[in-house]
Amino acid sequence: MIDATTYRAGRGVAQEPVIVAAPGPGQIRVSIRATGVCHSDLHIVNGDWPSEQPLVLGHEAAGVVDETGPGVTTIQPGDHVVLSWFAPCMRCSNCAAGRGWLCTGTTALANTLPDGSTPFKDSEGQELWPYLGLGTFAPHVVVPETAAVKVDDDLPFTVGALLGCSVTTGVGAVLNTARVPAGASAVVIGCGGVGLSVVMGLKLAGAHPIIAVDLSPAKRAKAQELGATITVDPRETDLTEYVHDLLGGVDFAFEAIGNEKVIETLPGLLAPGGAAVLVGMTRFGARSSIDPYDLADQGKSILGCNYGSSVARVDIPRLAKLHLAGHLPLEQLIDNVRPLSEACLALEDLAAGTGLRSVLTP
Structure with a gap:
């Protein structure tokens, strides 16, 4: 059991213990090393985007692959990955045409894994849903293989987290x-x-x-x-x-x-x-x-x-290389690194317009 930051309608944001399942077919388990605090999380918290589902918040992250499920072929344990919140289905006409950002088969917007399930449960065994299919305000997540983009090991995790949403956008x-x-x-x-x-x-x-x-x-x-x-x-x-x-x-x-x-x-x-x-x-x-x-x-x-009209598997590695080559000083976007347990406080700072970008680390 791990601690995660959750949102429940009528109760708001809280830290609570959650259970994370083992990865199923086509899924991977990732140890989160950094996760950004984004306005899309705040839209949920302040009611701009209503959700009746109890959610594990967070969708902008980088980490290390711990374990892979059956059928995973492009990722292996130990890989450094950036997580893309808009995991494409790779089957619809838009994906086939190279427009993954317009995928009509993704389940990310339904806050589920591709099979409609969730890897999270609370301490009483009730289902919690991963926000945008990720739920990265937790030390470990289970995500679809298509949500994980392998990047160079030299890329700082804090920078990689921002590539998951804000920078790529x-x-x-x-x-x-x-x-x-x-x-x-x-x-x-x-x-x-x-x-x-x-x-x-x-x-x-x-x-x-x-x-x-x-x-x-x-x-x-x-x-x-x-x-x-x-x-x-x-x-x-x-x-x-x-x-x-x-x-x-x-x-x-x-x-x-x-x-x-x-x-x-x-x-x-x-x-x-x-x-x-x-x-x-x-x-x-x-x-x-x-x-x-x-x-x-x-x-x-x-x-x-x-999502910046981006294809994550193409654009995220390209942006990572531009950063490592000195052309994108992405570290300058980060003005506050705080523990993952302080996600609630980071969301409050974001709502108040304080600072630039907060990044949470375990």
């Missing part, structure tokens, strides 16, 4: 979803872990200028360290007027908050032919109003971005 939004060309202008609204990953992706792509927008002076300063050429405090500067006075509008506008009111402002930031990219996830049921005439008349577009 942010950098992928630039390189995969928007396919930003060198010299394109861009604005990034929201400089948390995902937004700063967008900034790094834009720097990799050769975008210029890169305008970073956030209420926090510390986050704006970090954005500048990571490649932003201009930073803006939206309380002091009208962003729409600013980008039009400076550039006549930007080629790309990235929203990394998930705020429906901010999303409404994106088309107004764009130059003719520009694209707005929705990277942050809103609450369920959120609605934004736009001017369709402006989109049609000016040839503007709005791009949805799920």
